Amino acid sequence: xxxxxxxxxxxxxxxxxxxxxxxxxxxxxxxxxxxxxxxxxxxxxxxxxxxxxxxxxxxxxxxxxxxxxxxxxxxxxxxxxxxxxxxxxxxxxxxxxxxxxxxxxxxxxxxxxxxxxxxxxxxxxxxxxxxxxxxxxxxxxxxxxxxxxxxxxxxxxxxxxxxxxxxxxxxxxxxxxxxxxxxxxxxxxxxxxxxxxxxxxxxxxxxxxxxxxxxxxxxxxxxxxxxxxxxxxxxxxxxxxxxxxxxxxxxxxxxxxxxxxxxxx
Amino acid sequence: xxxxxxxxxxxxxxxxxxxxxxxxxxxxxxxxxxxxxxxxxxxxxxxxxxxxxxxxxxxxxxxxxxxxxxxxxxxxxxxxxxxxxxxxxxxxxxxxxxxxxxxxxxxxxxxxxxxxxxxxxxxxxxxxxxxxxxxxxxxxxxxxxxxxxxxxxxxxxxxxxxxxxxxxxxxxxxxxxxxxxxxxxxxxxxxxxxxxxxxxxxxxxxxxxxxxxxxxxxxxxxxxxxxxxxxxxxxxxxxxxxxxxxxxxxxxxxxxxxxxxxxxxxxxxxxxxxxxxxxxxxxxxxxxxxxxxxxxxxxxxxxxxxxxxxxxxxxxxxxxxxxxxxxxxxxxxxxxxxxxxxxxxxxxxxxxxxxxxxxxxxxxxxxxxxxxxxxxxxxxxxxxxxxxxxxxxxxxxxxxxxxxxxxxxxxxxxxxxxxxxxxxxxxxxxxxxxxxxxxxxxxxxxxxxxxxxxxxxxxxxxxxxxxxxxxxxxxxxxxxxxxxxxxxxxxxxxxxxxxxxxxxxxxxxxx
Numbered sequence: 001x002x003x004x005x006x007x008x009x010x011x012x013x014x015x016x017x018x019x020x021x022x023x024x025x026x027x028x029x030x031x032x033x034x035x036x037x038x039x040x041x042x043x044x045x046x047x048x049x050x051x052x053x054x055x056x057x058x059x060x061x062x063x064x065x066x067x068x069x070x071x072x073x074x075x076x077x078x079x080x081x082x083x084x085x086x087x088x089x090x091x092x093x094x095x096x097x098x099x100x101x102x103x104x105x106x107x108x109x110x111x112x113x114x115x116x117x118x119x120x121x122x123x124x125x126x127x128x129x130x131x132x133x134x135x136x137x138x139x140x141x142x143x144x145x146x147x148x149x150x151x152x153x154x155x156x157x158x159x160x161x162x163x164x165x166x167x168x169x170x171x172x173x174x175x176x177x178x179x180x181x182x183x184x185x186x187x188x189x190x191x192x193x194x195x196x197x198x199x200x201x202x203x204x205x206x207x208x209x210x211x212x213x214x215x216x217x218x219x220x221x222x223x224x225x226x227x228x229x230x231x232x233x234x235x236x237x238x239x240x241x242x243x244x245x246x247x248x249x250x251x252x253x254x255x256x257x258x259x260x261x262x263x264x265x
Numbered sequence: 266x267x268x269x270x271x272x273x274x275x276x277x278x279x280x281x282x283x284x285x286x287x288x289x290x291x292x293x294x295x296x297x298x299x300x301x302x303x304x305x306x307x308x309x310x311x312x313x314x315x316x317x318x319x320x321x322x323x324x325x326x327x328x329x330x331x332x333x334x335x336x337x338x339x340x341x342x343x344x345x346x347x348x349x350x351x352x353x354x355x356x357x358x359x360x361x362x363x364x365x366x367x368x369x370x371x372x373x374x375x376x377x378x379x380x381x382x383x384x385x386x387x388x389x390x391x392x393x394x395x396x397x398x399x400x401x402x403x404x405x406x407x408x409x410x411x412x413x414x415x416x417x418x419x420x421x422x423x424x425x426x427x428x429x430x431x432x433x434x435x436x437x438x439x440x441x442x443x444x445x446x447x448x449x450x451x452x453x454x455x456x457x458x459x460x461x462x463x464x465x466x467x468x469x470x471x472x473x474x475x476x477x478x479x480x481x482x483x484x485x486x487x488x489x490x491x492x493x494x495x496x497x498x499x500x501x502x503x504x505x506x507x508x509x510x511x512x513x514x515x516x517x518x519x520x521x522x523x524x525x526x527x528x529x530x531x532x533x534x535x536x537x538x539x540x541x542x543x544x545x546x547x548x549x550x551x552x553x554x555x556x557x558x559x560x561x562x563x564x565x566x567x568x569x570x571x572x573x574x575x576x577x578x579x580x581x582x583x584x585x586x587x588x589x590x591x592x593x594x595x596x597x598x599x600x601x602x603x604x605x606x607x608x609x610x611x612x613x614x615x616x617x618x619x620x621x622x623x624x625x626x627x628x629x630x631x632x633x634x635x636x637x638x639x640x641x642x643x644x645x646x647x648x649x650x651x652x653x654x655x656x657x658x659x660x661x662x663x664x665x666x667x668x669x670x671x672x673x674x675x676x677x678x679x680x681x682x683x684x685x686x687x688x689x690x691x692x693x694x695x696x697x698x699x700x701x702x703x704x705x706x707x708x709x710x711x712x713x714x715x716x717x718x719x720x721x722x723x724x725x726x727x728x729x730x731x732x733x734x735x736x737x738x739x740x741x742x743x744x745x746x747x748x749x750x751x752x753x754x755x756x757x758x759x760x761x762x763x764x765x766x767x768x769x770x771x772x773x774x775x776x
Contacts, residue, residue, distance in 0.1 A: 069663055071571060098666030101319070108657035111680045119677070121665040178665055 007121040014041035016181060017212040018063060023077035025058050025067065032058050034236045036077075040182075040229075045204060045213045047227035047244065049220060051259065054233040056216045060184050063214065065093040074213075081182065098125050101175035105187040107167035109159030114151050117170060118142060121178035137177055145173025146203045146263065165196020172203060176211075183207060185215040201226050219222035220260060224248050232256045290343060290449045294456050298336040301460045305331030305467045312468040322474035330466075330473040333480045334459035339452050346448045352441045361433040376430070379422075383411065383434035383439070386420035393418050397410065402435055503754065506747035514741040519748060525711035525722075530772055533744045537752060539711040543721035547632045547707060548696035550717065554636025555696075556689055559643025567651040568646070578649070586641040590701040597634035598625060599705030605630055609718055622718040624708070629717040631706035635699055639692045646691065650684035650768075651677060683767050690764035694757040700725040715766045724749050 025033035033055045040046050048056035058067070065086060067073040077096040079086050086096055098121065105257035109117050118138045121127075138155070142148040147169040151162070159170055168188060175183060185204070189197040204226045207213055215225050223230050224244060231241040232253075240247060240256045251257045308328035313319040320327075387401045395418050404411060411426040426434075467473065511519070514535055522536030562582065566575055585630055602625025607615055610622035625774055654677050662672040678685070708720025708731065731746040 020386050064664065066660065066663060069660075094668050097664055102660075102664035104657055104660055106657055108655070108661040110658060110661065110676050120662070120667075124665065124667050124671055124675075174661075174665065198706075214655070 003035075015042055016040070017042040017081065018214075019078075019080045020059075020062075021078040021080075023059065023062060023075065023079060025055070025062060025076075026074045027058075027070075028072040032236055033062070036238045038231060038238060038241055040212060040214060042212045043208060043210070044229055044231045045208050045215060045227040046214045046231065047223035048099055048214065048231050049218075049223050049259070050233035050234060050239075052218070055236040056231075056233045057186050059233070060186055060214060060216050063182065063184055064097045064102055066097070066102065068093050098178045099180055100182045100184060101178060101180035103168070103172050103175050103183065103185045106191050107171050109162070109167050109170050111158065111160055113156045114142075114159045114162070114170060118174050118177045125178060127178065141173045142170075142178035144207070145169045145178050146199065146206070147173055163196070165192050166198055168192055168196065168200055169203060170173045172200070172207075176207070181211065183211045183213045185213065187216050187218060190218060197222075206209065213248040220248070232259060234259070270356055276414075285295050286445045286449055287343065287347065290338070290452050293449075293453055294336055294339045294343070297339075297453075297456045298332045299459060301331035301335040301463060302328035304460070305463045309467045309469070309473070311469075320469055321472050322477075324476050326651055327467045327471070328479075331460065331463040333477065334463040335456050337480070338459055339456040342455055343448065343452050346444075346452070350441070350444045350448070354437060354444065358433045358437050361436060362429050379426075379430050380433045380437055382420070382422060383415070384428060384437045386411075386415035386418070386422065387434060387438060389420055390415060390418045393490045402439070404431060404435065423654045500751075500754070503747050503751045506744055507751045510741055510744035510748045513744065517660055519745070523713075525727070527745070529609065529740070529742055533742055535741060537724065537749060539713055540722060540724045540727050540749070540762040541752075542713050543628070543707065544697055544723040544725070546628050546717070546721065547703060547723060548693060550629060550632025551635035551639055551696045551699075552689065552693055554633055555639035555643050557690060558636075558690075559640045560647055560685065562640070563647035563651055564673055564678075567648050568677065569668065574666065582644055584641075585638070586645065588638075590638065590699060591705075593634050593638050594705035595699040597630050597702055602626060602630040602706060605633075605655065605718070621716075624720060626706055626708035626720045627706060627718050628721050631703045632717070634706055635684040635696055635702050638699070638702065639696060642695060643692050646688035647681070647685050650681045650688065653684070654680045683770060687764040687768035688761050690767070694760035694764070697760070698725065698753060698757050700729065704729055722754050728753075 001094040016039045018038075020036055020038045020040075023033055023036040024031070034242075036055075036059055048060060050056050061067045062075050062079060063081075063086075065075075067075055075087065081100070084091070110120065112120070115138055118141050119128075119134055122134060122137050128137055139148065139152075142151060147166060150166060151170075159167065162170060168191070172183075172188070188204075189200050192200065203221065204213060204215065208228075215223075215226065227244045229242065230247040232239045232247065232251075232255075234255050240251060240253045242252075247256065248260060251260060306324050306328035306389060309320060310317060310324050317324050333406055359377065362380075387404075390396050390400050391398050395414070405428075412422045415422055519535055519537055521538070522534055523538060524534035525539045526534040566579055566582075570578060605627065606622050606625055608617055608622075609615065609619060612618065612620045650762055658676050658680060659672055662676045667675070703723045704726050707722060707726065709722050709726065710720050711722050711727070712719075714721065728746045728749050731743055731749075
């Protein structure tokens with residue numbers, strides 16, 4: 001696969017936030033991820049695209065060690081965030097997940113009030129000194145999730161009562177409330193209608209100011225709209241990684257070209 | 266000689282018919298059904314000259330249809346006949362018994378059971394060849410010792426047979442034989458009629474498949490309505506007996522009195538309140554044991570256990586649910602009770618050196634064992650409910666850096682709470698209705714006391730004790746059992762409805 005990895009020549013404008021080397025993932029007997037090497041930059045939106053079952057979500061879940069919760073899943077290789085190996089024995093996966101926030105495919109607000117949903121992470125990690133402090137954190141997170149204006153008058157209403165798009169933005173607000181450095185998004189718009197999708201995409205663009213965002217998406221248009229860098233996965237391999245513009249206009253690998261033009265997928 | 270032999274054989278066959286004729290009729294109907302299947306299927310195929318594709322339905326459907334036509338009306342009639350015949354015969358026979366005998370012997374049912382017993386005894390005697398059918402019909406109570414005669418063939422009677430009873434028994438035999446014979450004839454005729462009708466209808470265009478479909482629908486509806494009707498029947502019978510009770514005993518004493526002191530000479534204090542107190546006290550202790558342990562084991566099994574542990578531990582836990590409650594009762598009586606006495610009683614010889622508990626039967630004994638019984642119930646229901654909480658909620662919580670127990674405590678349990686409350690209410694209604702454990706473990710003294718080391722009694726134990734032994738179903742001391750039962754029924758029904766309502770409301774949240 002080495003010949004396919006053309007990104008080594010690209011000029012990196014931002015510092016590297018996440019560096020993955022020779023990552024392999026096995027689900028029982030299935031070899032789900034093969035030899036993935038990738039550098040994800042800070043304050044950049046990186047999109048993972050590829051056909052269903054190509055391993056892009058699996059790889060995403062390696063970055064915050066969510067795969068640890070699956071018994072049969074085995075990860076080898078080296079993933080470093082800011083130079084620190086996250087699979088090192090010294091690293092507490094629970095602590096890591098506070099630093100690497102995640103937004104899921106389906107909006108999954110807890111059956112609690114909007115306020116408690118956002119305050120969940122800060123409470124667990126003891127980020128607030130007092131009630132007023134917590135109120136501030138919640139307000140800031142909801143504002144950053146671009147949903148403050150819609151919910152500020154009903155913070156005690158159940159989070160499950162919001163519309164799908166609002167729920168997803170609430171989940172994003174919930175994720176940013178713990179002050180993560182990286183935000184992982186696993187097809188965050190696949191359960192949303194076009195208007196909600198547009199709102200979330202706009203939000204992702206704003207989040208780029210503060211975070212390193214990694215988004216898995218099925219929609220190539222979405223990848224083109226929101227990301228600066230794009231990685232194309234196919235059958236567990238990282239086929240091509242580079243500037244989004246380049247991937248979509250002049251892909252180097254024939255498989256990338258086939259996927260983008262709709263011949264595989 | 267020949268004549269006697271013939272009548273002997275006749276009697277033998279007759280009694281065989283009598284005893285086994287219902288079985289004979291059913292077998293005959295089943296044979297006819299099988300024959301109908303083959304015949305009608307064959308006729309349907311023949312009607313399209315062997316080309317099954319031209320039939321409306323597959324050939325077997327014509328066979329099923331024939332089976333339906335033969336078996337269903339015939340068997341229904343058999344069942345109905347067997348239900349009604351004894352009633353008709355009893356109403357006729359009862360006229361032969363003088364009214365004073367009934368008054369003396371306390372109830373019509375008791376006399377009738379004597380009659381049936383003598384009649385059965387005569388059947389046995391005839392069947393074994395101890396006497397001829399004619400001789401059995403001609404017996405006279407004042408000439409023969411019927412009791413000794415029946416004892417010879419192995420039928421023991423409680424007392425000498427009075428003349429009217431013997432006469433009634435003979436009449437009973439004759440009518441039963443005649444009725445059963447008529448039934449056999451009518452039922453077989455109906456079955457053959459059904460067969461003929463099925464033959465006549467089953468030609469190429471007949472929609473046998475649709476008819477079978479309709480038959481299946483009726484069968485299913487019948488089964489469903491039978492379950493509901495039985496419940497209604499049970500409630501009504503309890504209601505009528507309870508009304509009899511309240512006619513004899515003031516309802517104010519039953520619901521608001523403070524004493525339970527049944528006295529079979531009459532003038533009893535029959536209040537439910539001390540019993541209700543005992544029931545509630547024991548149930549609360551049982552739930553205090555069962556809910557934490559059951560819930561924790563459910564959390565372990567559904568959240569922490571690996572699938573191999575789970576596949577091994579869950580069936581094991583559910584074995585507990587399969588243990589008969591009488592065995593739990595023995596456990597209470599022989600193991601838990603004496604152990605508790607050892608701890609809390611026996612003065613200086615006991616473990617604590619105190620003299621708080623005198624007997625093995627106590628509220629605590631019954632409560633603990635009942636709690637153990639309820640553990641698998643609570644755990645299995647809670648396990649299902651916890652598993653129904655979507656994985657996405659757990660992922661969301663883990664994704665925010667929560668630990669496993671934080672996730673369980675703050676996300677999974679709150680989401681599952683309504684369902685768990687429902688499970689606890691169901692467990693409570695089982696605790697309230699539980700009988701054998703409290704019969705053996707709780708004692709028999711009705712009182713208001715807060716001391717869990719004392720013996721107390723419950724509604725269910727009192728129902729058992731009021732109805733066991735020689736009972737007379739005309740006294741309030743016996744009939745109170747039905748009022749107690751009805752109250753218990755209303756109580757548990759209320760809890761079940763509440764629990765189901767809560768569980769259902771919870772389900773809608775995720776679907």
